Amino acid sequence: MSVTVPQRAPVSGIGVLDKASTLLAVVEGGPASLAELIETTGYPRPTVHRIACGMEQLGLLARDFQGRFTVGPRLGNIAVEACRDRLAAAAASALEDLHALTGLPARLFRRHSALQVCVATSGDPGEVLPVGSARPASAGPVAQVLLAWEEPETLYEGLTGARFTAGHLAVVRRRGWAEGPDPMAPGEVCTAVPVWAAGNRVVAALAVTGPAARMASPRRRLLGAAIDAATEIGDRLKRARGGRGGE
Incomplete structure (x- = not known):
């Protein structure tokens, strides 16, 4: 599956928030695996894994039946x-x-x-x-x-x-x-x-x-x-x- 590189997300100057925003921008275009998140963002694997899993715990990201990351229910509910x-x-x-x-x-x-x-x-x-x-x-x-x-x-x-x-x-x-x-x-x-x-x-x-x-x-x-x-x-x-x- 090809993942589209997101447009430049707004920058807050707070590193972890900017990285989380970039990950969210990727999955807004469709489900993405951990490998696809890493390839698309260029962030190190440990960084992507840590932030993506944290966002999943908060309901900001979720997983589909194939284990790919998607936009989480919390954002949809808002x-x-x-x-x-x-x-x-x-x-x-x-x-x-x-x-x-x-x-x-x-x-x-x-x-x-x-x-x-x-x-x-x-x-x-x-x-x-x-x-x-x-x-x-x-x-x-x-x-x-x-x-x-x-x-x-x-x-x-x-x-x-x-x-x-x-x-x-x-x-x-x-x-x-x-x-x-x-x-x-x-x-x-x-x-x-x-x-x-x-x-x-x-x-x-x-x-x-x-x-x-x-x-x-x-x-x-x-x-x-x-x-x-x-x-x-x-x-x-x-x-x-x-x-x-x-x-």
Whole structure:
């Protein structure tokens, strides 16, 4: 595998930090073995090994199934949280348009530890779920979408005590959405789709909920409208992130 030499990283004047920054710049371009890190940076093997292993311990780097170094989960989580702070603003008009098109309440959820939290909503009076409403992310389509694309360790933790299995999540990943009874609205059915942002990570789940008869017809149109709204929200988050210098 060929590893691209990174552009010159910012220099702090603190040797170990500058070396760590250079290693991170390499793996930002794709997974790299220890030998590739050494060859690309020109640093001595003991130096690269010591810093890379230290960054792995801190969650700044991780290993793939081939043992190569990759960007660690800690950096990804920081990016996700930054996007989540802007979720409600990015989702407002998309949820309103989705509700107007379908006549059904539209809601946006994010994962917070073991909870699924409603961060934005649109619907008729009496149908609106209060923003801030939360329940354990252990059942329902929203919980499945929020967990399906997580890292293996988070998947394992999320499945503990869940009312769905790894097999259910595999189906969600394959088709790109989830559907089933809504734990937050007893007797109703929910269709949930992922919102992608922050370096192609799922930062939220968009859900449309209603009586089974209304959700079933026309099902394809409803699912398409939900996917379009989720894409719009994700695009707005990405543009906002780019407008802040790619933070």
